[in-house]
Amino acid sequence: MSASARDCWLEQADGQATLFLAGAWHLPRIARIDAALAAAGIPASALVLDGAALHTLDTAAALALLRRIDGAGASVARLENFGVSHLRVIEAVVGRLGDIGAEARRRRHGPLAVLGMHVLEFRDLMLGHLDFLGRSAIALGDAALRPRVLRLRELAAQFHHVCVEAIPVVVLVTFLIGVVLAYLFGMQAEKYGANIFVVDGVAIGTTRELSPIIVAVIVAGRSGAAFTAQLGTMVLTEEIDAIRTLGLSPMQVLVIPRLLALVVALPLLVFVGDVSSMLGAMTAANPLLDITPATFIDRVHWALRLDHVIVGLVKSAVFAVFIAIIGCRMGMSVSRDSRSIGISTTSTVVQCIVAVILLDAFFAIVFQELGY
């Protein structure tokens, strides 16, 4: 007699089939029990179940038993010699068999419907951003008319987070970018003996394009994501509702300080990045291209018009508005579960970076046309 045959066996007496159950019928042995039931050869007739040798029976095993009996087209005629607790378990399962028969399915959508939903979602997202931008503008106007509503303390705290604490990473990254640029430009320029033009390239390239974009991406990842996570958590813990209930405006208390802090901080960080990347280039240029720091600085004075720096700084202020608006709005609009904070934070970073690149392309054309 094999091990699985001990779990249950079938006996025929006077044309009546009896299924004997024995041993421990519980979840850890469910696979064996199910296999034993399948192997028992349950006939498609009314069965007597005998539980005299049954040691334990839990709901999982009872379910396996009842489904196998049902699957064989058999039915239960009688239960014999079952313990009271085992009978209760069987009763509890039988009473719920009707509820669990059919698997409820979520409706699936075709590819066209999915595309349509994404388009609508995107439209709603953009309209939401626009709406939030408008409300921020109104709140800002309000703060300009009544400076008392402006939260200076919160503004200072936010400024510390988004600007002061970001300086090390900005310096490090832009310094290395300067080194890499000087090296790459230098390799090409050296072929023509045009070493000194590396300074022109690095100075104009970093101040006008690279420093604003790279710093904006860093800030989008640091502060944009932080705004969403902070405000999203506050939605989750009903703090935003509490602010409203106390007669305060979440826009004034939370959004405007973050917006202003970022609009001031980003151009400052970009300027830090400008200086740091040129220092990086200068450091690399000395040994690689025989350009001494004095020559480098002299050349920067000659080659770098102030226009380029100002274009970079102006752009970064606009980037800051978009990062702050996207970050705050995505935070304020999370639904009330922890999963959506993660989704919104990811979405914020992606949206911010895409927005920064798109704006930069837009500025490139506009400034070109304007002759800057």
Added chain:
Amino acid sequence: MSEAPVIEVNAIVTRFGAQTVHDGVSFSIPRGQIAALIGGSGSGKSVLLREIIGLHRPNSGTVSLLGTDVWSAPEEELAALRQRFGMLFQDGALFSSLTVAQNVATPLIEHARVPEHLLGPLVRLRIALAGLPVDAATKMPSELSGGMRKRAAVARALALEPEMLFLDEPTSGLDPITARAFDSLLRFLCDDLGLTILVITHDLETLLAIVDRTIVLAGGKVIADGPVKEVMRVDDPWLQSYFRVRTMLEGPEMNRGT
């Protein structure tokens, strides 16, 4: 055969810094009982529960579940023990990125070798045993009401056929009707499925309706332990004022005997 107690807590001492939360807490609970742990805010009920299920180490004392010492057992034994009890956290603690069915299926997939064709029905059986409608299975936790979320959490706690169930204030935040339905669910789990249940509660209705045994924690000690009718007579200021609220509400009905 006379069984050893399912839950045995012996001389537990817990300190947080200079503050002593438990100063020698002992009790034991036999199989098939619903026991309630009551006590004022800050009396260390939740900490005690966390110590019983092995989440927080007491400074001294022993906890033994089904004969296994929680705080000296090797990790494998503890892992096996964890499958024999279910815990219902205060807010349900459902995984918010999974549907209710996936939440219930998680422990089954991790710990039990359930044949493929049985997994779906078994998950739905758990959901039905917890008193949820079938269509709740495909919903996300955020789409459920508070009462349904608690039931979904019970379904997940029941997934592995535990012998013990621990609950931390299961009826807080539920309306009275939902709370009473939840109470009868606990009674069903205890009577029909043979679970041993330890519940932290502030709900007097729960105490009077379904609990076999009330353990009162105050001042770091068990000050009363027994059927609720006996506990009500214990001469303790906190306990007296605790039950007085109810006497004020219902007057003489207090003595009807539950």
